[in-house]
Amino acid sequence: MENWSQTLSTGPLLGIAAAAVILILVLVIKVKMHAFFALIIASLLTALATGIPLDSIVNDVMIKSFGETLGPIALLIGLGAVLGRLIESSGGARVIAERMVDIFGEDRAAFALGVSSLFLGFPIFFDAGLVVMLPIIFAVARRIGGNNLLLYGFSGAVAFSVMHVFLPPHPGPVAAADTFEADLGVVMLLGLIVAVPTWYVTGYLWAKFINSRYPMIVPNIFGVEDPDQPENPPSLRTVLTILILPIALIFMNTSLSALGSAGKVDLDDTWVKALMLIGTSQVALLISAIIALLVLGRFRGVEGSALEKLVDRTLGSVAAVILITGAGGMFGGVLRASGVGDALSQTLSDTGMPLIFATYLIAVILRVAQGSATVALVTTAGVLAPAVATANFGVIDTAAVTLAAAAGSAFAGHVNDSGFWLVGRLMDLDVKTTLKTWTVQQALESVVGFALVLAIYAAF
Template identity: 55%
Template sequence: MTTELDMTWTLGTPALLGLAVASIAVLLVLIIRFRVHAFLALVLVSLLTAVAAGIPAGSIITTLTGGFGSTLASVALLVGLGAMLGRMLETSGGADVLTNWLISKFGEKRAPLALSIASLLFGFPIFFDAGLMVMLPIIFTVARRLGGSVLFYAIPAATAFSVMHVFVPPHPGPVAASGLLEANVGLVLILGLVVAIPTWFIAGHLFGKFVGKKFDIPVPHILDAALGNGNTDKDAFKSSPSVATVFILLFLPLLLIFMNTGLNMLGSAGVVDAEASWVQWLRLLGETPVALLITVLLGMYLLGFRKGKEKTLIETVVDSALGPVCSIILITGAGGMFGGVLRASGIGNAIADSLDAVGLPLIVAGFLIAAVVRVAQGSATVALTTAAAIVQPAVLADASLSVFQVAAMVLALAAGSVFAGHVNDSGFWLVSRFLQMDVQTTLKVWTVGQALVSVVGFAFVMVLYGIATALA
């Protein structure tokens, strides 16, 4: 069976670039001008792009479903379980309880900042999509309480998850690039935090204030799906849990996932035997879907059974979370399908090879390769690993590079890999659908914001690289 991994392309780089631009343009016209549903538009354009790219007819469906399925494999469980947890927190009154606590401790003006700091902490071990799902009900509740555009609260928090995901191990992109370039993962982690936090402040906190003033987006009701008997069931499930209970449900997945990543790093360093049975079982408990499943089950107990709620009521509340997110899951999967077709066309490798021959300074060339591959095919992890593979021979052959400079090189590639996420990126559709923004607004808010993360992050990396060069 042919997969996107063993596809070869027949078009030259200019033709592939033109095909990518044309396919994205057609997709935007279908969604914005003709109001075709995003899911249908993504599937149609993915199919047409596969045909135009010269992918064999017998492999087109495999390529489409491969991109769709691989995206759903990483997103569907997280979104579904996260929505269940969020629904229970919102319906039980837990989100209100935490909101009151935040406002009492930090004040109304600092509550959004407190949300973002919490997101930075959650973002250390938790992937972007899972962390966002856990925090959304709290973000929405704070936004309703304090008023104003939801972007004031959501963009800084979402950007916090984004910068941690792209710059800081143990997330897969920087870990993979560190392995390819033989960088010290511990040093990459420290420097990644040095880059991520000020980048978040500029591209998340300050930019969030700017877009919040510019775009008045009301707080979405997507997590407020009607229950079987409307407000009757909602009122019946309300219990106003303690702040401690809410914190347990928020921090449990954090601790479990942190255990997984910590054991993984210790295993890589040879501190523990990564193949030992007890390590494998503990890591299983910390896998993100398992950690969220455990938390949802604990939430059902703490917010439902322990409060004396009927089994049928708990089932109704949990089930009510799934309907609103089904559309989001399908659209996100279709976005992954579109990106998968572009990857199968070979555009990422073709552009990377062309840029590699330009002769720019290695750190600048790596950043640009990652950025262009990201824009062309959507996946930040693919962009980062592609760029790392391209620059790997030059980095490993240059004995004059210090460990500090090599770590900075990894972060430069990471900065490029997050550049301008748009319609071929599944994260774009998660943000668009959950915040209920149209495509034009999401391009202006999220795509521009991710470009800002990339450029600002690269600027900080270049400062670190300059310091390392001066000290070498």
């Protein structure tokens, strides 16, 4: 791959990418092939069609992108699922669900869960937030009853999505702000102004609408509440402490990183490195899961063999989620390696349209073409940074351009996006339903977010 360069023009590359997406949809929806196999087949054929060297296709592109996707995600899904199952089986989820309903009432429970997810989404990445919160979200939905999966699931999931897309310290906004030389504090402030109403319109209101169109029961991916749960479930304080622990540890990591960037602490100090290690998402969830095994398991009289079986069943239930998520990342990696995104972004950047519109559209095209929101955002910033530097923008305008790229990077996540498969599988949605609900939501999130960014840009 080092000496290889793409010789196909934008037109053929775009046609190949479109054909690959159509192939996946046909194999999964019409042929009823398992998504794991469909994604692998599409990845291989796309690599061949775009001319990637034969000796690089498997190891250098497919396996590498599969591993890069699963590296951070597999541990999060596995550990988060175990943590959620322990809270569920001990009766802790029931305790939280009942208290939520008592405080907010059944009519406002979904809204309250969404707001809670917004707060949690500030320090926690999208995938980690989902696996931490979905067991609680599902427990509340079961407690209230009815076919309300999308109302509750999407209210929480979209909250994590908007925070991940628009707010530092998430990697995409941070990298784009650095590339555009935008003030990170201003990006954070304006990002918050954009993210909250975007969640309300495209998360909570959309969830209410789409749930009325596609009413579904809550799936058993994290286990179903056992009717013979302990008569003495853990206290609310105990359960909340276990839930807040990984969030606090992760927030400690991001806070130290921000203080280091501001020169307040030395990131090379051993104690800082140790605390940041503890606060990485995977280690934080590991610590929390171990404590949950002790506090909600052994200390409550659950035998070691029973805990082992519980963990085995939980990991088995999420194995398909993990593999399909990795395969979706593989497909996106093949598209990136083929040069589809680079060719499209360069073509659009040469059209001469207003910079903020070009920024948004390039990010949209990159997102649709290769799947990763972070890659779309970072690549857009790299392509347009010289133009922004020569535009003599003020602080607000530069931050608005950064957020325009962020809005574009959220557009219409579909089969080449690992997040598409993660949401679909965790909520037990088939591909067709995920496209009609989650993909449309992501498009709405992008458009509404960009409209708010344009309003800020025009006002200043």
